[in-house]
Amino acid sequence: MSKALLIDVTKCIGCGLCYEACKESHGFPIPDEQDTDLNATTYTVVQERGEYFVRKLCMHCENPSCASVCPVAALRKTPEGPVSYDPTRCIGCRYCMVACPFEVPRYEWTKAAPLVRKCDMCYERVRAGEATACAEACPEEATVFGERDELLALARRRIRNNPDDYADHIYGEHEVGGTSTLFITPVDYEKLGMKKIAITEPMPRLTWEVLSKIPSIVTVLGTLLTGIWWITNRREEVRRKEQGERSHDHPSGEVSHE
Amino acid sequence: MNSLRLPKITFWRVVLVIVLAAGGYSVVYRLIYGLGAATHLSDGFPWGLWIGFDVLTGVGLAAGGFTLAAVVHIFHMKKYMPIVRSSILTAFLGYLIVGVAITLDIGQPWRIWHPIIMHNPHSVMFEVAWCVMLYTTVLALEFAPIVLERFGWNRLAHAFHVAMVPIVILGVILSTLHQSSLGTLYLIVPEKLYPLWYSPLLPVFFFVSAIGVGLAMVIFESGLSSRAFGHHFEMPILAGIARALVVVLAVFAVLRVDDLFRRDVIRYLFVPRQETYLFFLEFLVGILLPMGLLAVRRIRENPRLLLFSATLVVLGFVLNRLNVSITGMVASSRAAYVPSWMEIAVTLAMVGGGFALFALAVRYLPIIPTEARIRSSHVLQSQKHATPAVPATAG
DSSP, rough: OOOEEEETTTHHHHHOHHHHHHHHHHTTTOOOOOOSBBBBSSSOOEEEETTTEEEEEEOBBSSSSHHOOOTTOOEEETTTSSSSEOOTOOOOHHHHHOOOTOOOOEOOSSSSSOOOOOOTEEEEEHTTOOOOOHHHSSSSSSSEEEHHHHHHHHHHHHOOOOOOOSSSSETTTTTGGHHHHHHHSSSOGGTTTOOOOOSSSOOHHHHHHHHHTTTHHHHHHHHHHHHHHHHHHHHHHHHHHHHHHHHHTTTTTTOOOO | OOOOOOOOOOOOHHHHHHHHHHHHHHHHHHHOOHHHHHSSTTBBBBOOHHIIIIIIHHHHHHTHHHHHHHIIIIIIOGHHHHHHHHHHHHHHHHHHHHHHHHHHHSGGGGGGHHHHHHHTTOOOEEEEEEEHHHHHHHHHHHHHHHHHTTTTOOOHHHHHHHHHHHHHHHHHHHHHHHHHHHHHGGGGGGTOTTTTTOOOOOHHHHHHHHHHHHHHHHHHHHHHHHHHHHOOOOOHHHHHHHHHHHHHHHHHHHHHHHHHHHHOOOOGGSSSSHHHHHHHHIIIIIIIHHHHHSSSSHTTTTTTHHHHHHHHHHHHHHHHIIIIIIIIIHHHHSOOOOOOHHHHHHHHHHHHHHHHHHHHHHHSSOSSSOOHHHHHHHHHHHHHHHOOOOOOOOO
16 A cells, blocks of 8 residues: 655644754754755755645655656656655756656756755655654654555545635646645645646656557557668669660660759 | 878867867866756756757757658658768767757756666656667768768678668658657646747647758858858759748647637737747748748749758747747746856857868768769669679669
């Protein structure tokens, strides 16, 4: 079964403990001034949106664009849920950054040989059966770690029991075919600066629809081109033969070329 | 061979040296200090001029190679034989330059070979990487006989001629795949690329426009090299190419407009913003104007106007690729992007280096047909078919 995170914006008090726990568990120094956006050493931030606090982190799509576009399969949707990253495969092409609908992956721009960086949903911990560092650090249960199905049920329950406190939408249930990071929000999520995603189909389908036709293109085009060559070559042979016969009639042996 | 003669100092040579020096400096700087220091790329705008121009545009500009090879070797339109070599040369140089550009653009240049052993068949980039590697090999094979001939290894050159048809077919297939796939790359960003450019037909557009610009480049480079080297401009042949170009441009224009209607985005044409102006510039000046000009016989058969029209097609194509990769992505991105001077310097050095290598190749290799070579190649052709066992002995 696949793990997920549920973030309840109504419960978040903006303490930033998730941010610090994340930095700590990934071995990044904690700066004096809290980061305001993701970067190569910040996999999650808590952003202030009016009276609310909204976390930003990788959405861990069920069918991730980043993993589908990666030419060397450095990014991968693991069966456990996290979208993991193998820095030893990455060539640094940044197609994942272009493709990510949530604009999450970051690059080590200050390094001579940069790699991609993003939240890995504490893949090592999750594999060991533990919760993510952020979920463990949250004092308000604003970030909860668990099975995706169960978290969706929990989210629905919270919305149903307190319809006045929540917008009736689970962000990540259907966006780009579903994600493993889920949000429930007190107001319409767009008002909280979260990205509007109209597409409910997995994005990799868009490219796969074309890529899957390649074997047919190769065989059909190969046959067609060979066929054309065969016909035009035969025509050329016939023409040459006729010319040869004609030149036999002329003892001078002159062949005219157009 | 006049060895030991110092090259003459001309205006363009001085420009070339400056451009190559600036580009060389930037390449070294990029390798030492990294992409962040050398470019204006950012998390908000991860792909810039090097991908947009050096790679996307470069691959397209080199499309004349597979188009002409197919026309001559598969369609047997032998009339175009005299310009095959220069288009294959352009393509070969183009792909070598693209290879260098990709290597510089990725963060881990020494891992450029990773896709060979690390596979992801779902990735368009993976497919492009393989096609470009294979096609560059094909181009090397297509180019080999020219070099072999130069050194008088005609028996070996003849072996290549015999194998040429399957090589060319392979080249056409690979080109069809990756020229279109460069458009497929952008299918994954439906919410980022501006609606005037995002279309499910992007692969088709990229393929058709690549054929168009490939033909335009054949005219363009013949025009330039005839000016530079005083060869005569192969007018009847190029006018034929121009006629085909009109058809390709027309097909492209129809597809493009039809697509705007189908996707119901015509209203975007009336929104007063930068993307709209760029679209009109690309479509009117880069497609419709040269199409109209080249449709007129007098213009098509006038060397100066022919060259002018072909240049419009090339510029329109460049603008199209930059619109898809840069200007069409700006509105949705979190960061502004204007290339750094080093990004521009490297790009100019790629272009300048391409011109210089082309000029050197034309000077030292049998690329541009002389009267003697045209005759001998005709003899070679008829000999080959009459008595295939006899090795060709064309000088």
